[in-house]
Amino acid sequence: MISVEEALAKVLELVQLLRTETIPLRKGLGRVMAAPVAAALTQPPFAASAMDGYWLAAADHRPGATLRVEGEAAAGRGFDGALAPGQAVRIFTGAPVPAEGGVVVLQEDVSRDGDILTLPERLSDNRNIRPRGQDFAEGTPYFPRHRLTARDLGLMAAMNVAELTVYRRPVVAIIATGDELVMPGETPGPDQIICSNNFVLAALSEAAGAEVRMLPIAADNEASLRMVFSLAEGADLIVTSGGASVGEHDLVGKVAADLGLERAFWKIAMRPGKPLMAGRMGNAAMLGLPGNPVSATVCAKLFLEPMLAALQGLPAAHDVRQAILGADTGPTGPRTHYMRARLAPGAGLPTITPFGSQDSALLGILAEADALLIRPLGDGARRTGETVDYIPL
Amino acid sequence: MISVEEALAKVLELVQLLRTETIPLRKGLGRVMAAPVAAALTQPPFAASAMDGYWLAAADHRPGATLRVEGEAAAGRGFDGALAPGQAVRIFTGAPVPAEGGVVVLQEDVSRDGDILTLPERLSDNRNIRPRGQDFAEGTPYFPRHRLTARDLGLMAAMNVAELTVYRRPVVAIIATGDELVMPGETPGPDQIICSNNFVLAALSEAAGAEVRMLPIAADNEASLRMVFSLAEGADLIVTSGGASVGEHDLVGKVAADLGLERAFWKIAMRPGKPLMAGRMGNAAMLGLPGNPVSATVCAKLFLEPMLAALQGLPAAHDVRQAILGADTGPTGPRTHYMRARLAPGAGLPTITPFGSQDSALLGILAEADALLIRPLGDGARRTGETVDYIPL
Numbered sequence: 001m002i003s004v005e006e007a008l009a010k011v012l013e014l015v016q017l018l019r020t021e022t023i024p025l026r027k028g029l030g031r032v033m034a035a036p037v038a039a040a041l042t043q044p045p046f047a048a049s050a051m052d053g054y055w056l057a058a059a060d061h062r063p064g065a066t067l068r069v070e071g072e073a074a075a076g077r078g079f080d081g082a083l084a085p086g087q088a089v090r091i092f093t094g095a096p097v098p099a100e101g102g103v104v105v106l107q108e109d110v111s112r113d114g115d116i117l118t119l120p121e122r123l124s125d126n127r128n129i130r131p132r133g134q135d136f137a138e139g140t141p142y143f144p145r146h147r148l149t150a151r152d153l154g155l156m157a158a159m160n161v162a163e164l165t166v167y168r169r170p171v172v173a174i175i176a177t178g179d180e181l182v183m184p185g186e187t188p189g190p191d192q193i194i195c196s197n198n199f200v201l202a203a204l205s206e207a208a209g210a211e212v213r214m215l216p217i218a219a220d221n222e223a224s225l226r227m228v229f230s231l232a233e234g235a236d237l238i239v240t241s242g243g244a245s246v247g248e249h250d251l252v253g254k255v256a257a258d259l260g261l262e263r264a265f266w267k268i269a270m271r272p273g274k275p276l277m278a279g280r281m282g283n284a285a286m287l288g289l290p291g292n293p294v295s296a297t298v299c300a301k302l303f304l305e306p307m308l309a310a311l312q313g314l315p316a317a318h319d320v321r322q323a324i325l326g327a328d329t330g331p332t333g334p335r336t337h338y339m340r341a342r343l344a345p346g347a348g349l350p351t352i353t354p355f356g357s358q359d360s361a362l363l364g365i366l367a368e369a370d371a372l373l374i375r376p377l378g379d380g381a382r383r384t385g386e387t388v389d390y391i392p393l
Numbered sequence: 394m395i396s397v398e399e400a401l402a403k404v405l406e407l408v409q410l411l412r413t414e415t416i417p418l419r420k421g422l423g424r425v426m427a428a429p430v431a432a433a434l435t436q437p438p439f440a441a442s443a444m445d446g447y448w449l450a451a452a453d454h455r456p457g458a459t460l461r462v463e464g465e466a467a468a469g470r471g472f473d474g475a476l477a478p479g480q481a482v483r484i485f486t487g488a489p490v491p492a493e494g495g496v497v498v499l500q501e502d503v504s505r506d507g508d509i510l511t512l513p514e515r516l517s518d519n520r521n522i523r524p525r526g527q528d529f530a531e532g533t534p535y536f537p538r539h540r541l542t543a544r545d546l547g548l549m550a551a552m553n554v555a556e557l558t559v560y561r562r563p564v565v566a567i568i569a570t571g572d573e574l575v576m577p578g579e580t581p582g583p584d585q586i587i588c589s590n591n592f593v594l595a596a597l598s599e600a601a602g603a604e605v606r607m608l609p610i611a612a613d614n615e616a617s618l619r620m621v622f623s624l625a626e627g628a629d630l631i632v633t634s635g636g637a638s639v640g641e642h643d644l645v646g647k648v649a650a651d652l653g654l655e656r657a658f659w660k661i662a663m664r665p666g667k668p669l670m671a672g673r674m675g676n677a678a679m680l681g682l683p684g685n686p687v688s689a690t691v692c693a694k695l696f697l698e699p700m701l702a703a704l705q706g707l708p709a710a711h712d713v714r715q716a717i718l719g720a721d722t723g724p725t726g727p728r729t730h731y732m733r734a735r736l737a738p739g740a741g742l743p744t745i746t747p748f749g750s751q752d753s754a755l756l757g758i759l760a761e762a763d764a765l766l767i768r769p770l771g772d773g774a775r776r777t778g779e780t781v782d783y784i785p786l
Contacts, residue, residue, distance in 0.1 A: 044754065
């Protein structure tokens with residue numbers, strides 16, 4: 001058996017960074033940039049009023065001074081007349097200031113009678129002017145190293161960036177295997193169950209930025225497996241579930257090897273989900289998950305999500321966080337146990353409580369869980385109140 | 394001025410829960426269920442082996458006993474012969490057990506010579522059999538009240554649920570207003586800036602489950618505003634930015650009122666983003682955000698996201714969490730200040746540190762921020778190390 005960390009390092013070795021593509025800014029949410037953009041302009045492009053009010057020369061900014069309003073400057077329509085001492089300009093937020101070296105006095109701080117403006121007796125020190133280039137200057141690079149947020153897109157729009165170079169979305173082909181499986185909506189025979197792994201793996205992959213091809217279920221025979229593998233042509237990552245353990249019915253590894261898989265097979269020191277198969281198959285990475293739905297989901301969280309991150313140039317480490325244990329737990333055996341658990345907000349760290357039953361057949365408990373409590377292999381019993389690690393679900 | 398909480402309550406009063414629609418399970422990720430589903434079967438549908446090994450009658454489960462292997466049971470292909478005492482069945486994980494009242498002994502715990510199986514001297518107490526209906530019984534309802542996760546979809550697949558009744562995705566029409574705005578990719582004139590609000594609001598809305606219609610920029614004249622509002626026909630929510638303050642150039646409210654908006658306009662006791670306009674316009678709710686991009690984004694977080702949640706039947710409260718203050722901050726004035734801040738993991742709660750500049754013109758700082766530190770109106774100075782509230786970005 002190898003550790004989860006070793007297995008993660010091995011599956012990540014199978015991953016090659018995807019090619020890049022150019023997309024419109026509007027399509028950027030959640031994508032990962034492959035090259036920096038440069039601001040195409042300076043923001044603000046001009047010194048601009050930060051408030052609605054009146055612009056006047058600094059020399060006129062005296063308590064109680066009286067000025068004449070000569071015109072106005074609005075966002076998009078500056079005032080371009082000449083101004084003499086004692087003259088002011090009505091100005092709105094975002095409008096360019098008429099000249100350097102002025103001050104904007106807030107509209108609520110002045111009194112106005114016709115064109116005559118009177119400043120207050122107590123003046124603010126605040127000029128209420130945004131200097132040119134305060135946010136960014138032309139040429140400033142921007143290269144966030146995370147999945148793009150709405151705010152990233154807003155900043156790049158303001159930089160006048162209309163297109164982005166991003167990593168292509170990984171194409172994931174998903175194959176469930178097993179004579180016992182039928183699709184939802186069908187009527188299962190007496191020994192059959194509904195295929196659920198495909199739906200979990202498709203949604204996890206899509207949430208991680210992938211395009212998913214859900215392939216037909218492969219029966220436990222070589223001809224069926226060959227047919228379904230042929231449908232995965234062109235995928236970046238082929239994910240199977242089932243047929244990856246050591247039982248006699250596990251044909252997936254054999255057929256994949258016949259089709260060119262440089263096969264690696266590991267028993268991983270983890271619960272649930274001991275067996276994992278992986279390799280490269282043509283231009284694709286291949287990940288063979290256990291057939292048990294809880295094991296497949298936990299393995300997808302621990303191995304598939306990092307592979308999808310690495311394909312897109314993102315950090316692939318597990319998102320390990322800390323919480324306070326909400327119930328005593330016994331010692332672990334020779335495998336790290338990823339216990340389905342529930343989080344509750346605490347005064348400081350959240351409290352994490354594993355479900356009473358950790359049977360890997362219970363999808364209901366998996367769906368209810370918020371987190372995988374990590375109980376390292378060989379660890380002793382842990383008491384309520386101790387700090388423990390978890391991975392959010 | 395009204396408080397943020399009052400304003401939130403008021404905008405939520407404008408929202409009507411959307412109609413429902415039926416979608417295939419495969420499209421369920423992130424959607425919100427409007428009605429429960431019921432499990433169409435019992436899971437496991439039969440008592441099944443939890444491990445690869447050998448099934449035998451409980452009466453034969455004696456230390457060192459010798460049995461004859463009479464056949465095998467695999468997932469999808471049960472053993473349906475008759476068994477006499479002293480006979481065993483090779484069985485694989487997920488396979489139905491041949492009869493009630495048996496035990497599965499793990500393959501690694503026995504020795505086998507031809508068809509002759511010898512049990513170990515020390516027997517486990519574990520039957521390694523999953524009882525029928527351990528996960529869920531036929532008719533069990535499932536009705537999660539959150540955006541559906543991959544695990545929800547897996548559970549419902551296993552329940553043989555092929556279709557879901559969900560709330561329709563809200564259709565959001567986004568309108569930026571202002572003579573000074575041009576779209577990214579254009580060449581701005583000397584007093585113009587690039588429209589960025591549309592891109593932030595579109596991405597925030599999509600991340601919250603909406604379908605977005607990004608409409609043309611409206612110029613600051615009535616004809617242009619009327620034209621663009623007409624393009625919003627059929628939307629559930631119309632979101633404008635710009636033209637919602639009290640300057641003379643704020644025509645949005647006037648035109649919207651001419652088009653039937655029962656207009657509400659509030660100054661909200663918050664920084665940034667004081668002015669907010671809202672109302673109902675035909676069948677749509679309307680939200681008028683400030684034009685300043687930082688203010689628009691913060692207001693979208695505080696008001697637009699809750700409205701989108703409420704449209705889909707989700708809780709609309711702000712996601713307020715706690716952190717340890719990483720820097721001293723001064724007292725607040727008469728408005729609650731949502732300070733752009735950065736989070737760092739701590740030993741317990743994360744540490745939150747507001748950026749030095751809180752100028753609402755700085756999109757670069759907004760993009761870098763992880764969180765809005767909430768500094769309640771009228772609060773005194775807060776010291777490093779105190780526990781404070783924030784909203785994650």
